Amino acid sequence: GIQVEQSPPDLILQEGANSTLRCNFSDSVNNLQWFHQNPWGQLINLFYIPSGTKQNGRLSATTVATERYSLLYISSSQTTDSGVYFCAGPPDSNYQLIWGAGTKLIIKP
Amino acid sequence: EPEVTQTPSHQVTQMGQEVILRCVPISNHLYFYWYRQILGQKVEFLVSFYNNEISEKSEIFDDQFSVERPDGSNFTLKIRSTKLEDSAMYFCASTQRLVSHEQYFGPGTRLTVT
Numbered sequence: 001g002i003q004v005e006q007s008p009p010d011l012i013l014q015e016g017a018n019s020t021l022r023c024n025f026s027d028s029v030n031n032l033q034w035f036h037q038n039p040w041g042q043l044i045n046l047f048y049i050p051s052g053t054k055q056n057g058r059l060s061a062t063t064v065a066t067e068r069y070s071l072l073y074i075s076s077s078q079t080t081d082s083g084v085y086f087c088a089g090p091p092d093s094n095y096q097l098i099w100g101a102g103t104k105l106i107i108k109p
Numbered sequence: 110e111p112e113v114t115q116t117p118s119h120q121v122t123q124m125g126q127e128v129i130l131r132c133v134p135i136s137n138h139l140y141f142y143w144y145r146q147i148l149g150q151k152v153e154f155l156v157s158f159y160n161n162e163i164s165e166k167s168e169i170f171d172d173q174f175s176v177e178r179p180d181g182s183n184f185t186l187k188i189r190s191t192k193l194e195d196s197a198m199y200f201c202a203s204t205q206r207l208v209s210h211e212q213y214f215g216p217g218t219r220l221t222v223t
Contacts (some may be wrong), residue, residue, distance in 0.1 A: 042217060100151065102151065
């Protein structure tokens with residue numbers, strides 16, 4: 001089945017730093033999404049981004065579907081950005097989300 | 110903004126007991142899902158549901174699991190005889206799909222089987 005790889009697995013940054021998280025798919029996916037899992041375990045929708053670029057405040061995401069990857073950019077990091085970031089997308093053949101293992105981000109004050 | 114809700118937020122049960130996890134999807138959504146996340150691991154798909162029947166299910170979703178939409182708003186996941194390895198966070202999600210395929214997630218139910 002389709003494989004989703006996220007990198008880096010862990011990232012520790014100082015407050016104010018910028019970061020780029022990457023998501024690679026082994027096969028084509030549609031309807032890619034990015035999520036933030038907060039310390040309480042809740043999954044927060046960040047972006048629904050099948051292709052192109054979207055921005056929401058300090059966060060932006062780019063998906064290049066033809067090359068099977070997506071990037072999440074976080075600028076001017078804050079301690080509240082800490083948590084695990086997941087990307088997920090359904091394969092062309094069905095609609096269940098296939099998840100990456102996540103990037104654990106720690107922002108130090 | 111409409112949101113998916115789940116109850117309870119935390120459920121502790123003994124091995125062998127039945128549990129029912131409840132979800133209220135967003136009201137105009139048509140497709141519903143259950144996912145689970147064992148502590149420290151990735152999120153895994155369990156089952157999807159549309160038009161009062163299962164449309165897809167994973168290998169995890171064996172005969173111990175069942176789903177139901179008992180009325181126009183609730184969507185439930187039942188585990189008939191819980192095992193220790195069923196301890197996980199269970200997430201419900203829904204999507205409208207006709208306009209957008211974005212899946213919206215509830216806050217999760219943390220199930221602890223002792």
